Amino acid sequence: MNTDAIFETEDPDIYLIKTTAPGPSGSLPFTAEFLADRPSGNVFAWTHNTGMGWSPKALGNPEFLILSTQGGIRQPDGKPTALGFHTGHWEVGLLMEEAAREITACGGIPFAGFCSDPCDGRSMGTLGMLDSLAYRNDAAVIFRRLIRSLPTRHGVMGIATCDKGLPAMMMALAGCPDLPSLLVPGGVTLLSEEGENMAKVQTIGARFVHGDISLQQAAEAGCRSCGSPGGGCQFLGTAGTSQVVSEGLGMTLPHAALMPSGSNIWKDTARRSARSLMELAKAGRCMGHILSQGSIENALAVHAAFGGSTNLVMHLPAIAHAAGLAQPDVNDWQRVNREVPRIVDVLPNGPHGFATVQVFLAGGVPEVMLHLRALDRLDLDAATVTGNSVGQHLNWWETSERRRRLRDKLHQLDGIDPDDVIMSPERARERGLTSTVTFPTGNLAPEGSVVKSTAIDPSKVDSEGVFLHEGPARVFTSEESAIAAIKTTGENRVRAGDIMVLIGIGPMGCGMPETFQLTSSLRYLSFGKHVTLLTDGRFSGVSTGACIGHVSPEALAGGPIAKVTDGDRIRVRIDCRNLTGTLDYLAPGEATPGLRAERILSERQPLPDLRQHPLLPDDTRLWSVLQNASGGSWRGCVFDVDRIDQLIQLGLEAEKTKQCTGLNESLRV
Numbered sequence: 001m002n003t004d005a006i007f008e009t010e011d012p013d014i015y016l017i018k019t020t021a022p023g024p025s026g027s028l029p030f031t032a033e034f035l036a037d038r039p040s041g042n043v044f045a046w047t048h049n050t051g052m053g054w055s056p057k058a059l060g061n062p063e064f065l066i067l068s069t070q071g072g073i074r075q076p077d078g079k080p081t082a083l084g085f086h087t088g089h090w091e092v093g094l095l096m097e098e099a100a101r102e103i104t105a106c107g108g109i110p111f112a113g114f115c116s117d118p119c120d121g122r123s124m125g126t127l128g129m130l131d132s133l134a135y136r137n138d139a140a141v142i143f144r145r146l147i148r149s150l151p152t153r154h155g156v157m158g159i160a161t162c163d164k165g166l167p168a169m170m171m172a173l174a175g176c177p178d179l180p181s182l183l184v185p186g187g188v189t190l191l192s193e194e195g196e197n198m199a200k201v202q203t204i205g206a207r208f209v210h211g212d213i214s215l216q217q218a219a220e221a222g223c224r225s226c227g228s229p230g231g232g233c234q235f236l237g238t239a240g241t242s243q244v245v246s247e248g249l250g251m252t253l254p255h256a257a258l259m260p261s262g263s264n265i266w267k268d269t270a271r272r273s274a275r276s277l278m279e280l281a282k283a284g285r286c287m288g289h290i291l292s293q294g295s296i297e298n299a300l301a302v303h304a305a306f307g308g309s310t311n312l313v314m315h316l317p318a319i320a321h322a323a324g325l326a327q328p329d330v331n332d333w334q335r336v337n338r339e340v341p342r343i344v345d346v347l348p349n350g351p352h353g354f355a356t357v358q359v360f361l362a363g364g365v366p367e368v369m370l371h372l373r374a375l376d377r378l379d380l381d382a383a384t385v386t387g388n389s390v391g392q393h394l395n396w397w398e399t400s401e402r403r404r405r406l407r408d409k410l411h412q413l414d415g416i417d418p419d420d421v422i423m424s425p426e427r428a429r430e431r432g433l434t435s436t437v438t439f440p441t442g443n444l445a446p447e448g449s450v451v452k453s454t455a456i457d458p459s460k461v462d463s464e465g466v467f468l469h470e471g472p473a474r475v476f477t478s479e480e481s482a483i484a485a486i487k488t489t490g491e492n493r494v495r496a497g498d499i500m501v502l503i504g505i506g507p508m509g510c511g512m513p514e515t516f517q518l519t520s521s522l523r524y525l526s527f528g529k530h531v532t533l534l535t536d537g538r539f540s541g542v543s544t545g546a547c548i549g550h551v552s553p554e555a556l557a558g559g560p561i562a563k564v565t566d567g568d569r570i571r572v573r574i575d576c577r578n579l580t581g582t583l584d585y586l587a588p589g590e591a592t593p594g595l596r597a598e599r600i601l602s603e604r605q606p607l608p609d610l611r612q613h614p615l616l617p618d619d620t621r622l623w624s625v626l627q628n629a630s631g632g633s634w635r636g637c638v639f640d641v642d643r644i645d646q647l648i649q650l651g652l653e654a655e656k657t658k659q660c661t662g663l664n665e666s667l668r669v
């Protein structure tokens with residue numbers, strides 16, 4: 001190593017050092033009452049404000065905090081000085097700037113804070129995925145701590161986009177019920193004119209290994225997928241679904257979800273959101289006035305109509321928990337998905353699979369809500385951050401110029417009929433759209449599981465809407481071994497007809513990472529539709545095919561799935577219309593699962609190589625313990641402080657009793 005360039009420099013200006021400089025000019029607009037009554041922190045804060053360059057004349061105006069998940073260092077011309085983790089947080093700083101300028105113009109003082117977020121796509125299949133879900137809770141805590149650390153704020157705006165950062169921001173705002181606040185979704189990436197969408201491009205490794213694409217094709221596809229530098233993915237994965245759910249909850253302005261990142265309409269939404277936040281503060285309307293059980297019910301209905309990510313089964317209960325509301329459970333998800341038809345044709349679902357920005361132009365959440373209103377599936381009196389109800393929003397949207405012009409724009413730009421993207425229930429039924437989520441049970445999932453049944457390949461579903469696969473189990477105790485078996489063309493390869501069983505990757509095993517690299521590979525490989533995947537882990541919001549996750553209890557919690565061995569006969573049956581299903585082990589000679597199968601499973605021991613991930617960070621282990629004590633993934637992987645405190649106290653009492661018993665025994669001896 002050449003240390004000369006490290007220890008010394010050729011720049012002589014480094015020695016132009018001063019120890020004093022003129023302070024800000026002017027004087028602070030203190031009053032006698034202010035100095036006498038306010039805490040020292042409020043007084044000292046004004047000194048900081050002028051030190052950072054704010055005019056002392058403007059101090060005393062209402063202060064508003066803008067929080068975001070911004071990442072990277074972006075030059076004014078858009079070029080990177082330092083890259084962010086993903087496009088989703090690359091441009092959200094522009095939204096912050098628009099909102100801040102609007103707050104200033106309206107007589108407020110803007111503050112900004114940041115807690116960046118990871119990219120699930122970047123960390124997929126790597127050790128980084130062990131921290132993905134755990135990050136969500138940590139970020140929500142950090143956002144709430146930042147909010148409380150500016151005690152003079154009159155309101156808070158949250159700006160976020162992607163899989164964990166956006167749910168974390170919603171949890172943070174919901175957890176501050178006594179504060180005026182709202183959310184600005186960070187938008188979506190444009191389609192590339194030449195490249196594959198961002199879901200398909202993540203499968204180039206598996207497709208190359210199997211000879212489906214050449215090295216040159218893989219290189220070009222990997223380069224050309226992003227049509228714009230900012231925004232969440234072009235498909236309705238967890239990021240896009242979280243955006244539409246946030247609007248369904250009433251936490252955003254109407255028609256805010258899925259905006260094209262970097263566009264004028266995107267920036268305009270930030271400015272109007274700033275005005276709305278200041279009006280909320282003037283009216284004293286807080287997030288606790290907005291979120292309600294009606295809001296949760298509306299969000300469930302919007303999720304079902306869009307055919308959203310199964311990850312919201314964890315995120316929506318977590319938001320409800322933060323707001324102090326009843327958490328939707330499996331019965332709620334089943335009920336709503338049976339009652340609400342899927343009416344949106346968006347990637348990764350079909351039949352066509354339009355991009356998220358095209359869904360936005362077709363009318364987005366308000367357009368979907370018009371159809372839900374006609375079905376009497378909305379609480380129209382639910383409040384929103386505009387101060388108006390959901391019903392009032394829809395009355396405006398139905399005759400608005402915005403609706404007419406944007407739907408016309410979709411036809412002009414892409415030749416797409418907006419009614420083919422967001423359909424009436426009758427049209428959706430004619431096109432073969434089915435409801436989204438099914439929760440199979442059975443002797444391998446006595447506490448349930450979840451599958452995006454609408455994404456199963458239609459050719460594998462019979463005329464009655466039933467998917468049935470009976471085949472040999474291929475058992476894997478790590479994601480690495482599972483993806484290796486998919487990619488290989490050797491003897492150990494996964495074959496058509498196999499039922500892959502991936503265990504030990506639930507919350508207790510390794511932080512419940514997403515296994516998108518498995519599900520996406522199966523979707524885009526020629527034999528993939530003939531393979532079923534069962535796991536106690538979870539999938540990306542773009543999961544497709546017969547991929548069943550959240551199998552409970554998880555293997556490391558003693559679930560029967562821990563006892564499946566290679567070659568076992570497994571039967572998977574999913575009724576995509578009635579939204580019922582079963583996952584069962586079949587004993588030798590059994591035509592249907594019975595008592596003998598249950599007895600065999602009960603007598604078996606878990607697989608000997610089943611264990612917690614050896615590199616699981618202590619941070620995630622702590623998260624795992626706390627969320628498990630709070631009810632696990634079906635209750636949103638939250639931290640239920642009362643429950644955790646109760647269990648700790650019971651443990652301390654038990655330990656104390658044990659110590660006293662041991663002392664008494666020693667005294668008797």
